[in-house]
Amino acid sequence: MKDDRLTAIRQHLYSKGFSSVQDISEAVGASHATIRRDLLVLEAEGVVARAHGGARIATSAGVEVAFAVREQENLAAKRAIADAAFDLIEPHSSVFLDAGTTVLQLARRLRLDPMPLSVFTNGLVVAQALTDIPRLNVTVIGGMLRSENASMVGAAAESMIERLWFDRLFLGAGAIADDNRLYSLDENEARLNERMMARSSQTTLLVDASKFGRHLTYLVAPLAPGLQVITDAAVSPDWRTRLDECGCATTVVATPLASVQAMEG
Missing domain, CATH: 1.10.10.10 (Winged helix-like DNA-binding domain superfamily/Winged helix DNA-binding domain)
Incomplete structure (x- = not known):
């Protein structure tokens, strides 16, 4: 208490x-x-x-x-999204976890039920959540520290990404605007996220309903066929239709009312 x-x-x-x-x-x-x-x-x-x-x-x-x-905002939804994302992870694969707060919940879920895995991240808090876990190899991407979310960005980070390939990227988003594109508040973060997507076989977007219809400054990428999206049941019918029309494979997870009340109480 x-x-x-x-x-x-x-x-x-x-x-x-x-x-x-x-x-x-x-x-x-x-x-x-x-x-x-x-x-x-x-x-x-x-x-x-x-x-x-x-x-x-x-x-x-x-x-x-x-x-x-920010980590506590919509926490029940973020945890439900993380649970669904966890089910997509294949043992012995290579995954990239970005520095978003919803992806952080996935890292914490992975800590509870670890598997043989190569994890790459540019998020220092994400890396900390995965410290000292058996069978989990964690690599932190180097670069310039972005204090706002304790992430590594910039030219050095982008250069390192270019030398790697990931089976799956789990990516958060600052905003999904009305033009059906992902945006970030930070130019360096947007550019690095774009490179992450280019170096991954599959990108899975982890985003709670509050991020839809928002506007930020720097373009990351458009919603496009092949992009997987995991969101919560508060997402509007209009946005569900938009995701379908963009060719995204969308999973909508339920957030039990009792869980929401427990988290917000």
Whole structure:
């Protein structure tokens, strides 16, 4: 319960900015005294800075907390998508796991039920999730660190990708826009994702319903025949039709209501 409450406080402060103890108490559902103790713990960890009867996210922790908040968004859907993706992995194959938060759930699923596998990734958090697992060979792509999601990008990463071939790529997406194309917030990430797709026999897109109809700046690739898409049941009928018309092989996974409520509670 305490860990859940601390996570809720981090998420609230990241979303709302500076908040009073009373605001945090109402948002989290805990007493003022409990919130004050929790803020002392988070301050000692360097996560928050307390001031004037409240707190805010510490500047040094902003990126880490941002990733943690995104990781928790639509968590039940991401885990259901990861379960479906796990069933596609063949033992003794080579797979690339990108640095997205839904793909991270696949890495955590793989940790629970490992198999002989060669895993490549540009995600440091993904690599950490797969540390010290028997029969799993993990290679981290080198390059320039993109702090926003703890990923390696840039020319060195692209050069390394060109020397490799993967049986399957599991790729997240920042946005799938109304022009039926995948987009990223970062130019280097978009270019690397494009190279990943070119060097993989099969690309499987892991994307929850919130990513459809969004717009970001940098083009990754169009939705095209042969692309596999795993998403959740909240995806709209219009987007299901669009995916079919683009020739994508789409799997829609159910997210049990009880699981959603448990994750969001």
